[in-house]
Amino acid sequence: MSPMPSPLWSFFHKLPEHYGNNKSHYAAKCKGCIALHVTALENEDTEKLIRGIISERCSEAELRMAEGQEAGKAWKHAQEKRLSPLPSLSMDATTESPMGLTSPSPTPMLLIPPTVNVPTHQQSFSQLPPHLPDQDQTAIEQQLLHATVSAGWSFLSVNDPEVTKLFSMLNPGFKLPTRKCLSGKILDVEYNLHQEGLTQMMDGAYATGQCDGWKDTSKNHIIAFMISAMGTVHVTHVHNTLGERKTAEWLLTLIKEEKKYIKDKLNLKLIGWVSDASGESRAVRIWLQEQFPHLIVADCYAHQFLGITLKKLTNVIEIG
Template identity: 30%
Template sequence: MWDLPQQEEFAQDLCKLFVACNISWNSASNAQLNLFFSKYVPEAKIPDRRVLSGRVLDFLAAEAEAGMKSKVAGRFGTGQCDGWKTNAKAAVVTTPVTVDATLYINAAHDISPERKTSDNLLQIVLEDITYCEERGIIMVGYCTDGGGDARGMRVRLKRLKPKLTVPPCWGHQVRFKMCRNLCSD
């Protein structure tokens, strides 16, 4: 058996592998996986799925957040949000923030049970702006697509935070105009 620090490093690396390869947490209890490791890495103890997706993942997330905080504190940032449907048809809104030309994933919200309104989107955006500001980011702008709920949210956001720049996304504008021009030919 490995000593505790080496076993903990293995657990963290295994957690990262599961996340990167989109492997189910339940696989940690899979008999074939355990046979493989007992044959090729007998010193390693495979952590239980609850340990991997709990304590180990929480530690790695806190470590990543601490690393991000040191890079963004006191810097100017711009937020953005966009939504889409997953393969499982769940409605998701992501709200990344860009600081010093680096994109940081702030949150991904499952909004399937909610109505898609500008008021609901505004609540998500305000909470995420607060989250960023609590981490020391000086928010200077917030960009969204030009859809109805996003457009309405930008109007309300500008009223609540008049110093914030709230433009529509240039990329969405170009794509829309290109599609409209192609369809009219």
């Protein structure tokens, strides 16, 4: 029994021939790319029709001949299938009437007056408005934030002259936000939207809390709190504790505040807590179990495994 094809194939046309010299994989064409190319040809036909260069546009069937085995021919067909222009007649050309008289030949008549506004699917750069609508500006700003975080770019990159030039070429109507705006107001709005979506999605679900500490690249002492619910893990708070005394009592206070936030703000049912293997964390787990008997309190298995592994590696190095 042959394996089921990947769902990604729904975005491509599979061609009958193999890809290049590869004898086991078939060539394919992207459906989205074909659709964009066909749309560009439709816009080109519209402009030529308004100018009187052609008498009619290519039909929908001719431009969208991209199904099944014809997908590979769609590109070539869409590029070559252009209707012939109307004959160009000069004003001084004459035609002979049946009576032997001559009269000026009429110029070709446009089927659509030039003043008619024929809608097109896409706008050229010259047709873009000087300022984007607020909703479009906000949508691009949000996507820019997503791309910056996902790709690991620095927020300072938006102030780079080459980046500014790139966005100006792509869309002159878009006002590129500053580094302060991108990492401030825009990030805050996206965080609030994420928290609202998180609350709605996990409303009333069971959750497990966890915390861990480390040092970042600037040598700041960081403690992060996370929740695990419905098969996903989400960061709730990150504290910079560089100037704090790292005691068990202080950590217990932070955990109680986090527990209150999970219950009151996120409306989750906390059933357990996990922390690392430090002495302070062990003391906190004992106190949590005494004060909240319904919680399942556990040591982090990853920290235990890492400690055992490092200990064994150290013994091996010493023996060697």
